[in-house]
Amino acid sequence: xxxxxxxxxxTLTFNRPLRFRQAHFTMQVDIPEQVVETxxxxxxxxxxxxxxxxxxxEIARLExxxxxxxxxxxxxxxxxxxxxxxxxxxxxxxxxxRREQGRDL
Amino acid sequence: xxxxLLDVNIVVDLCVARAGSPNSLAAVALAREQGFQLWVYAxxxxxxxxxxxxxxxxxxxxxxxxxxxxxxxxxxRQVLGEITINCQWLAALxxxxxxxADEDPEDAQLIRSLERFTAGTARLLTRDGxxxxxxxxxxxxxxxxxxxxxxxxxxxxxxxxxxxTQQNAIRPQLEQNxxxxxxxxxxxxxxxxxxxxxxLAAYTGAKHCITVASGTEALLISLMALGIGAGDEVITTxxxxxxxxxxxxxxxxxxxxxxxxxxxxxIDARLIEVKITERTKAIMPVSLYGQPADMxxxxxxxxxxxxxxxxxxxxxFGATYKGKKSCNLSTIGCTSFFPSKPLGCYGDGGAIFTDDxxxxxxxxxxxxxxxxxxxxxxxxxxxxxxxxLQCAIVLAKLERFDWEVEQRLALGxxxxxxMDEAGVQRVQQRDDxxxxxxxxxxxxxxxxxxxxxxxxxxxxxxxxxPVPLNEQPAYQHLCCADCTPIAQDKAQRVMxxxxxxxxxxxxxxxxxxxxxxxx
Numbered sequence: 001x002x003x004x005x006x007x008x009x010x011t012l013t014f015n016r017p018l019r020f021r022q023a024h025f026t027m028q029v030d031i032p033e034q035v036v037e038t039x040x041x042x043x044x045x046x047x048x049x050x051x052x053x054x055x056x057x058e059i060a061r062l063e064x065x066x067x068x069x070x071x072x073x074x075x076x077x078x079x080x081x082x083x084x085x086x087x088x089x090x091x092x093x094x095x096x097x098r099r100e101q102g103r104d105l
Numbered sequence: 106x107x108x109x110l111l112d113v114n115i116v117v118d119l120c121v122a123r124a125g126s127p128n129s130l131a132a133v134a135l136a137r138e139q140g141f142q143l144w145v146y147a148x149x150x151x152x153x154x155x156x157x158x159x160x161x162x163x164x165x166x167x168x169x170x171x172x173x174x175x176x177x178x179x180x181x182r183q184v185l186g187e188i189t190i191n192c193q194w195l196a197a198l199x200x201x202x203x204x205x206a207d208e209d210p211e212d213a214q215l216i217r218s219l220e221r222f223t224a225g226t227a228r229l230l231t232r233d234g235x236x237x238x239x240x241x242x243x244x245x246x247x248x249x250x251x252x253x254x255x256x257x258x259x260x261x262x263x264x265x266x267x268x269x270t271q272q273n274a275i276r277p278q279l280e281q282n283x284x285x286x287x288x289x290x291x292x293x294x295x296x297x298x299x300x301x302x303x304x305l306a307a308y309t310g311a312k313h314c315i316t317v318a319s320g321t322e323a324l325l326i327s328l329m330a331l332g333i334g335a336g337d338e339v340i341t342t343x344x345x346x347x348x349x350x351x352x353x354x355x356x357x358x359x360x361x362x363x364x365x366x367x368x369x370x371x372i373d374a375r376l377i378e379v380k381i382t383e384r385t386k387a388i389m390p391v392s393l394y395g396q397p398a399d400m401x402x403x404x405x406x407x408x409x410x411x412x413x414x415x416x417x418x419x420x421x422f423g424a425t426y427k428g429k430k431s432c433n434l435s436t437i438g439c440t441s442f443f444p445s446k447p448l449g450c451y452g453d454g455g456a457i458f459t460d461d462x463x464x465x466x467x468x469x470x471x472x473x474x475x476x477x478x479x480x481x482x483x484x485x486x487x488x489x490x491x492x493x494l495q496c497a498i499v500l501a502k503l504e505r506f507d508w509e510v511e512q513r514l515a516l517g518x519x520x521x522x523x524m525d526e527a528g529v530q531r532v533q534q535r536d537d538x539x540x541x542x543x544x545x546x547x548x549x550x551x552x553x554x555x556x557x558x559x560x561x562x563x564x565x566x567x568x569x570x571p572v573p574l575n576e577q578p579a580y581q582h583l584c585c586a587d588c589t590p591i592a593q594d595k596a597q598r599v600m601x602x603x604x605x606x607x608x609x610x611x612x613x614x615x616x617x618x619x620x621x622x623x624x
Contacts, residue, residue: 041124086154
C-alpha cells in the first residue's frame with residue numbers, strides 16, 4: 001500500500017494511524033530529488049611524495065583506522081532508548097542547521 | 106610550542122573517510138611532525154560522538170551495512186578513542202560556558218578556548234567558512250596549513266628541559282588537583298601539604314618531611330633549626346648554586362669552601378677535616394648535578410667532631426647512595442622543587458627531611474614565623490610555607506616520578522656511552538650511587554665557541570656554574586680563588602646538555618652528533 005509520510009530530522013511520521021503485525025520489515029520510500037544532497041565538495045589534492053616518510057606513515061596509520069571503521073564487524077547492542085532517540089534527533093537538528101548554512105559537519 | 110585546536114569537522118574528517126579527509130589527515134600528520142601540540146576541545150565530546158556516528162552510519166550504508174543507532178555510536182566512540190590518542194583534551198573552562206548570547210554557542214566555545222594560549226601560538230584547524238571568518242588569522246584550513254608547512258616548515262623546538270611533554274602526560278591529574286584546591290580554597294596549609302609531606306617522607310625513607318617555600322628556604326630553615334648564627338662556620342663547596350652559601354652568610358655565619366673532586370665535581374671529602382675549627386657548626390655537601398657526594402666519609406668526619414650534616418639535595422631528589430635515597434643520607438636533607446628540578450612544581454617549593462624529632466619540630470615552627478601554636482612565637486622564624494597549589498602540582502608529578510627516574514638513569518647511561526665513544530670528557534658517576542642527572546654535564550675547552558655553535562644548530566646548552574662562589578664579588582673576601590683550584594678549572598670547562606625524562610633518543614643522538622662534529 002502507499003501512504004504519505006513526513007520526514008523530520010531523521011524520523012518518518014505517517015499521516016494516518018497504522019498498526020503493524022511485524023516490528024521489522026523493509027519498505028520503499030519515494031524521496032523528492034531536490035532534497036537529496038548530491039553535490040560532493042572537492043578539495044585540492046596534494047602529492048604524497050611532497051611529505052616526509054614520517055608524515056606518510058602517520059597518514060597511513062590514520063587511514064587504517066578509517067578503513068577499519070567501515071569494515072570491522074560491530075557486535076549486537078541493545079535497542080536505543082527513547083532518551084537516546086531524542087538525543088539523535090537533537091544532533092540531527094544541529095547537522096541539518098549547519099547543512100542549511102552551507103557549513104561542514 | 107605551537108598549538109593546533111582541531112575543530113569538530115576536522116576530527117570527523119580524521120574518523121570517517123570523506124571528501125575533506127585526505128587533506129585533514131595530511132595537515133594533522135604534518136603538524137605532529139613539526140612539533141605542534143594537537144588539541145581537541147573536551148566540551149565537544151558529545152557533538153563528536155553523534156556527528157562521527159552519523160557520518161559512519163552513512164558511510165556504512167553506502168557499503169550495504171545498516172547499523173542501529175547504538176551500534177554506530179559504539180563504533181564512533183572506538184574510532185574517536187583511536188584517532189585522538191595523540192591529541193590533548195583541552196579542558197572546557199567556566200568562561201566557555203556562558204556563551205548563549207552568541208549566534209552559535211558551539212562556535213563561541215571554541216573561539217573563547219583559544220584565548221587561554223599566548224597570542225599567536227595557537228590556531229584553530231577548520232574547514233568551516235564561518236569559523237574562518239570569525240577567527241581571522243587564528244583559524245586555518247587544512248589546505249592552507251599544508252601549503253604553509255611545505256613552504257616554510259617549522260622545526261620542533263629543542264628544549265633544554267622539556268617540561269611541556271611532561272605536562273601533557275600528567276595534564277588530567279594536574280588539572281584535577283589544581284581545581285580541587287580552587288574548590289576547597291585552603292590555599293595555605295591545605296590538606297595537599299600534609300599529603301605531600303607523607304608521600305615524600307615515605308619515598309625517601311626519612312621519618313619526617315617539612316615542605317617549605319623553596320630550596321633556599323629549606324637550607325635557611327635547616328641552619329636556623331640547628332641554631333647556626335654569627336661567628337659560626339659551615340663547611341661547603343664553592344662549586345654550586347649561590348643559595349648554598351647565601352643562607353650561611355644571611356645568618357651571619359661564614360661559609361668555609363672546600364675544593365671539589367675532579368671527576369664528580371662534588372665536595373672532596375678528603376679535604377674537609379683540615380678545615381674544621383672550633384667554630385665549625387655544620388658540614389653542607391651538595392649533591393651536584395643529581396649525584397650525592399661521598400656521604401659515608403662526610404658523615405664519619407661529622408660524627409668524629411659531633412657536627413650535623415645538611416645534604417643540599419636541591420638537584421638530587423630521587424638519586425640513591427648505597428641503596429638509600431638522597432635527602433635521607435644525613436642529619437638533614439634539603440631539596441628544591443624549582444620547575445626545572447627532577448621533581449619540580451610550577452613556581453617555588455622545597456622540602457626538608459630529617460629523622461630527628463627535635464629538628465623536625467624546630468623546622469615546622471620556623472617555617473611558620475617560629476610559632477608553636479597560633480600567634481604564639483617560641484622562636485624567630487620566617488614565612489616559609491610551600492603553598493597548597495604547588496603541593497597539589499608536585500602530587501600530580503609524583504605519580505610519574507618513578508618512571509621519570511628510570512628514564513633519567515637510562516638516558517644518562519646512554520649519554521655516557523655516546524660521550525665515551527666520541528672521546529668527550531664528562532662528569533663521572535660512582536658505582537655505589539645513582540645520579541638523577543638534573544644536569545648532564547661534559548667538560549670542554551673553548552666553551553664559548555662551542556656554545557655558539559650549539560646555539561646555531563638550535564640545541565640549547567647551559568653552564569652550571571661559570572664562576573665558583575669564592576670568585577663571586579659578594580663572597581670573594583671569604584676565600585681566595587686559588588684555594589680551590591679544581592673548582593676554578595671546572596668552572597671554565599663545564600657545559601650542560603639537554604636532559605630530562607622526556608628527552609627522545611633521536612634528540613639525544615642529535616646532541617651527541619653535534620658535539621662529536623665539533624671535537
